[in-house]
Amino acid sequence: MADYNYKEIEKKWQKKWADDKVFAVKEDGKKEKFYCLEMLPYPSGALHMGHVRNYSIGDVLSRYQMMNGKNVLHPMGWDAFGLPAENAAIKNKIHPAKWTKQNISVMRQQLKTLGISYDWDREIASCDPEYYKWNQWFFIKMYEKGLAFRKKAVVNWCPVCQTVLANEQVSEGVCWRCKSPTEHKELEQWFVKITDYSDELLEGHKELTGHWPQQVLSMQQNWIGKSYGAEVDFKIFAGNKAGSLKVFTTRPDTLFGVTFMAVAPEHKIVSEMKNEIKNWDEVSKYAAQSAAKTNIERSQSKEKTGVELKGITAENPVNGSRIPIFIADYVLTGYGTGAIMAVPAHDQRDWEFAKKFNIPIIEVIKGENSSIEKSAYEGEGVLVNSGQFNNIKSDKAINTVIDWIDKQGFGKKTINFKFRDWLISRQRYWGTPIPMIHCSKCGIVPVPIKDLPVKLPEDVEFTGQGESPLKTCESFINVKCPKCSSPARRETDTMDTFVDSSWYFIRYCDPHNDKEAFDISKVDYWMPADQYIGGIEHACMHLIYARFWYKFLRDLGMVKSDEPFTNLLTQGMVTLGGSAMSKSRGNVVSPDEIIDKYGVDTVRLFILFAAPPQKQLEWSIEGVEGCWRFVNRVWRLQDIINVKSSVSAAQKDKDELLRAMHKTIKKVGVDIEKKLQFNTAISAIMELVNFLYAYKFHSNDGGVSKEVYKNTVILMAPFTPHLCEEIWRNFFNGKDYISRSKWSVFDENMIKEESVEIPVQVNGKVRGTITIDMDSDEDLVKDTALKNEKIQKALDGKKIIKFIYVKNKIATLVVK
RNA sequence: GGGCGGAUGGCGGAACUGGCAGACGCACAGGACUUAAAAUCCUGAGAUUCGCAAGAGUCGUGAGGGUUCAAUUCCCUCUCCGCCCACCA
Numbered sequence: 001m002a003d004y005n006y007k008e009i010e011k012k013w014q015k016k017w018a019d020d021k022v023f024a025v026k027e028d029g030k031k032e033k034f035y036c037l038e039m040l041p042y043p044s045g046a047l048h049m050g051h052v053r054n055y056s057i058g059d060v061l062s063r064y065q066m067m068n069g070k071n072v073l074h075p076m077g078w079d080a081f082g083l084p085a086e087n088a089a090i091k092n093k094i095h096p097a098k099w100t101k102q103n104i105s106v107m108r109q110q111l112k113t114l115g116i117s118y119d120w121d122r123e124i125a126s127c128d129p130e131y132y133k134w135n136q137w138f139f140i141k142m143y144e145k146g147l148a149f150r151k152k153a154v155v156n157w158c159p160v161c162q163t164v165l166a167n168e169q170v171s172e173g174v175c176w177r178c179k180s181p182t183e184h185k186e187l188e189q190w191f192v193k194i195t196d197y198s199d200e201l202l203e204g205h206k207e208l209t210g211h212w213p214q215q216v217l218s219m220q221q222n223w224i225g226k227s228y229g230a231e232v233d234f235k236i237f238a239g240n241k242a243g244s245l246k247v248f249t250t251r252p253d254t255l256f257g258v259t260f261m262a263v264a265p266e267h268k269i270v271s272e273m274k275n276e277i278k279n280w281d282e283v284s285k286y287a288a289q290s291a292a293k294t295n296i297e298r299s300q301s302k303e304k305t306g307v308e309l310k311g312i313t314a315e316n317p318v319n320g321s322r323i324p325i326f327i328a329d330y331v332l333t334g335y336g337t338g339a340i341m342a343v344p345a346h347d348q349r350d351w352e353f354a355k356k357f358n359i360p361i362i363e364v365i366k367g368e369n370s371s372i373e374k375s376a377y378e379g380e381g382v383l384v385n386s387g388q389f390n391n392i393k394s395d396k397a398i399n400t401v402i403d404w405i406d407k408q409g410f411g412k413k414t415i416n417f418k419f420r421d422w423l424i425s426r427q428r429y430w431g432t433p434i435p436m437i438h439c440s441k442c443g444i445v446p447v448p449i450k451d452l453p454v455k456l457p458e459d460v461e462f463t464g465q466g467e468s469p470l471k472t473c474e475s476f477i478n479v480k481c482p483k484c485s486s487p488a489r490r491e492t493d494t495m496d497t498f499v500d501s502s503w504y505f506i507r508y509c510d511p512h513n514d515k516e517a518f519d520i521s522k523v524d525y526w527m528p529a530d531q532y533i534g535g536i537e538h539a540c541m542h543l544i545y546a547r548f549w550y551k552f553l554r555d556l557g558m559v560k561s562d563e564p565f566t567n568l569l570t571q572g573m574v575t576l577g578g579s580a581m582s583k584s585r586g587n588v589v590s591p592d593e594i595i596d597k598y599g600v601d602t603v604r605l606f607i608l609f610a611a612p613p614q615k616q617l618e619w620s621i622e623g624v625e626g627c628w629r630f631v632n633r634v635w636r637l638q639d640i641i642n643v644k645s646s647v648s649a650a651q652k653d654k655d656e657l658l659r660a661m662h663k664t665i666k667k668v669g670v671d672i673e674k675k676l677q678f679n680t681a682i683s684a685i686m687e688l689v690n691f692l693y694a695y696k697f698h699s700n701d702g703g704v705s706k707e708v709y710k711n712t713v714i715l716m717a718p719f720t721p722h723l724c725e726e727i728w729r730n731f732f733n734g735k736d737y738i739s740r741s742k743w744s745v746f747d748e749n750m751i752k753e754e755s756v757e758i759p760v761q762v763n764g765k766v767r768g769t770i771t772i773d774m775d776s777d778e779d780l781v782k783d784t785a786l787k788n789e790k791i792q793k794a795l796d797g798k799k800i801i802k803f804i805y806v807k808n809k810i811a812t813l814v815v816k
Numbered sequence: 817g818g819g820c821g822g823a824u825g826g827c828g829g830a831a832c833u834g835g836c837a838g839a840c841g842c843a844c845a846g847g848a849c850u851u852a853a854a855a856u857c858c859u860g861a862g863a864u865u866c867g868c869a870a871g872a873g874u875c876g877u878g879a880g881g882g883u884u885c886a887a888u889u890c891c892c893u894c895u896c897c898g899c900c901c902a903c904c905a
Contacts, residue, residue, distance in 0.1 A: 216820095218819075218820060218821095219820060219901090221819095222818085222901085227904080247905075251905075262905095332905090335904045336904070340905045342905080343905085348817085350905080418904055536821095573898095578898090579898095610842095611829070612829085615829090616899095617828090623827095623828065623841070625842080626841055629855095629856095636856085679830085679840085680829095680830070680839085680840080683839065683840035686840055687840070693858095761836085761886075763885075763886095764886055769836080802885065804885060806835055809836090812835085812886065814886095
């Protein structure tokens with residue numbers, strides 16, 4: 001028989017699947033639903049192996065569930081807004097919309113050659129006004145609920161290009177285009193008050209435990225960063241003027257060791273105390289220098305820097321001692337209060353700072369063998385030099401000190417989060433326009449719902465110079481105030497693209513609705529998504545934003561569950577030579593080429609077989625070759641199964657083959673559904689195929705081997721759908737598509753073995769094996785073991801101290 | 817610096833809840849088929865020692881220690897690698 005002709009066969013079935021809309025679905029209350037969701041791609045121009053992996057994994061699960069009778073929703077779309085389109089516009093003089101649409105059509109074609117079971121009728125692109133209209137609608141709802149608000153925030157600014165830069169457009173402090181040093185600039189921007197949901201986002205993890213990778217839950221927990229501690233007020237004195245400085249600390253037990261304070265250069269006390277600060281020139285110079293640095297530069301500086309605020313001092317409330325105050329850029333504005341109480345003996349950063357500025361270091365926690373000579377001691381211990389708290393253990397002291405602070409009235413117990421509000425403003429063109437209007441009389445006014453969507457104007461220029469193209473587009477900016485009709489200006493910021501990806505999976509449930517974002521009853525049928533699949537790099541941002549958005553929709557009464565994704569699978573990277581495939585490394589393998597050479601079934605099989613989905617996958621062309629051989633091995637069984645044998649099969653031979661088949665059916669089901677471990681499912685199928693090759697009675701066994709082959713094809717269908725469809729329809733005369741046919745069932749009785757071979761250990765070493773009846777009792781096993789010649793030899797007349805038997809597994813003799 | 821993962825033959829990987837480490841595949845070697853090669857089919861194989869062989873022994877899951885009759889799996893210490901976040905008080 002000729003090789004599996006993938007070129008013809010794969011194309012043929014892809015066309016039939018599309019023509020017959022095999023994967024189109026509708027809500028059906030009589031059927032159990034399964035929503036399989038893969039992270040939608042950014043239309044960068046070409047599919048890469050990471051995409052192929054992501055979508056192959058999803059396809060296995062979707063097809064498996066279809067064959068198990070579920071009503072499967074499996075959609076695909078495009079995360080179509082974003083910076084690269086705008087960069088392309090500047091570089092190649094092509095409109096972002098045109099560039100994006102071209103890329104989508106190329107990648108859509110590539111996706112179709114993968115043979116994934118998508119319902120293409122549900123395709124969406126986030127740059128379509130029909131989609132982003134609802135981003136605007138949700139934004140207005142958030143605004144009405146006080147969840148969208150304006151606040152000053154820092155952006156990277158290139159003084160030469162006169163433009164705002166994204167973090168990725170700044171490397172080593174210079175603009176990516178003109179290489180001039182960038183600056184920081186404060187702008188009034190839009191935020192979403194995601195921190196209102198901090199606690200709930202943490203609580204929700206309880207529901208996800210066991211269904212999401214622990215890794216992702218831990219990362220989100222640390223990202224949200226809830227910590228318990230105390231807020232403490234320090235009095236400050238500057239000449240006749242007095243004030244106070246609030247700090248947050250997780251270690252109130254070290255309060256007696258505070259020997260100085262430090263504030264972030266941006267802290268408001270610096271400007272408030274301007275007249276009292278005696279070395280103002282020096283201080284303001286330092287503040288300006290810090291402002292010019294990026295956060296990364298600030299964090300990478302090896303040496304701690306700072307300037308003392310001369311003329312003001314603080315008082316340590318626990319002992320009344322006067323301590324100096326510094327501004328220092330190792331203190332962050334965003335966390336806590338932007339000011340710290342420094343305990344050099346027990347915080348390494350404070351220790352380094354104190355050494356440099358000759359500030360006293362007072363030990364207040366004494367651990368076993370602890371020392372503060374060479375570095376800070378950050379561990380636990382008992383309190384010393386701490387007045388009435390001496391000799392209390394530090395972990396206990398935290399609460400004791402907080403209670404005392406509270407009673408004395410200079411502080412209180414607090415909870416602090418690392419988590420920040422979501423800055424959604426972007427000073428860009430290619431994004432969803434924020435639907436707000438600035439009126440000189442009425443202030444900020446939302447665009448009336450009936451006027452949505454606020455469409456992006458098409459006729460703008462992309463120069464890369466100056467501000468966002470929207471700012472210079474007169475027809476866009478100039479509007480009448482919806483309230484008072486006087487001339488007003490449109491908001492020119494667009495939304496972060498994470499907004500688009502925060503609810504697209506809900507839109508898939510009702511993708512063409514032009515009356516509302518989605519029909520609640522349809523969404524109620526499909527959501528939450530049963531399985532979400534994507535890269536680990538989205539563990540924190542996207543997966544937190546999407547969870548937040550879902551909770552917000554729930555509060556609007558639009559969705560009925562609390563969490564959008566029941567199960568999560570984070571796939572590993574595809575690497576070559578140990579590192580991720582990337583253009584800059586020049587180690588990219590194009591899916592198109594490989595598919596052309598081996599067919600898509602082979603490529604899918606390799607990607608699913610070479611590593612478990614969660615782990616890194618090393619690309620190997622030899623591995624692909626191996627899968628190609630296996631595909632053909634399965635293909636050739638069509639001939640082999642009909643070969644006449646000279647001997648006829650005994651019942652024992654047939655039973656043995658059938659037992660192997662039932663075992664395989666069971667294992668493949670468990671591996672796909674419960675373990676999401678496709679590599680072992682595939683190797684089990686390989687073993688069954690090897691068995692069929694070793695079996696000698698093919699056409700002389702009353703159809704048993706044919707039955708086994710048929711089930712093999714069914715088990716393989718989720719992995720290599722084209723190959724299996726062809727064999728199913730042609731060789732087995734399947735009436736319907738294989739994806740609509742029934743998954744194999746196994747018979748537990750067929751799997752049971754009557755006897756089992758178990759190893760016998762003597763003092764931990766295997767010295768022989770015995771064959772016993774399944775579930776034999778312990779005494780019998782012991783007798784059998786002791787009668788064994790090899791075991792007797794190993795025992796060598798020694799005394800048996802102990803006999804341990806693990807049922808049907810192993811027997812151990814401990815002797816002396 | 818912090819957080820989260822990981823380390824098993826020449827390579828990718830397997831191993832239920834602590835129970836025969838190395839399934840399956842790749843690469844390799846040998847054989848069959850062939851005029852020959854490719855393809856295909858079959859067989860072999862962790863390392864090491866003894867043995868002509870059948871076989872027998874020892875070592876072996878990053879390193880070192882511990883618990884256990886038994887550890888890739890549990891505990892402690894350390895090394896290296898990857899990913900994410902960057903001085904989080």
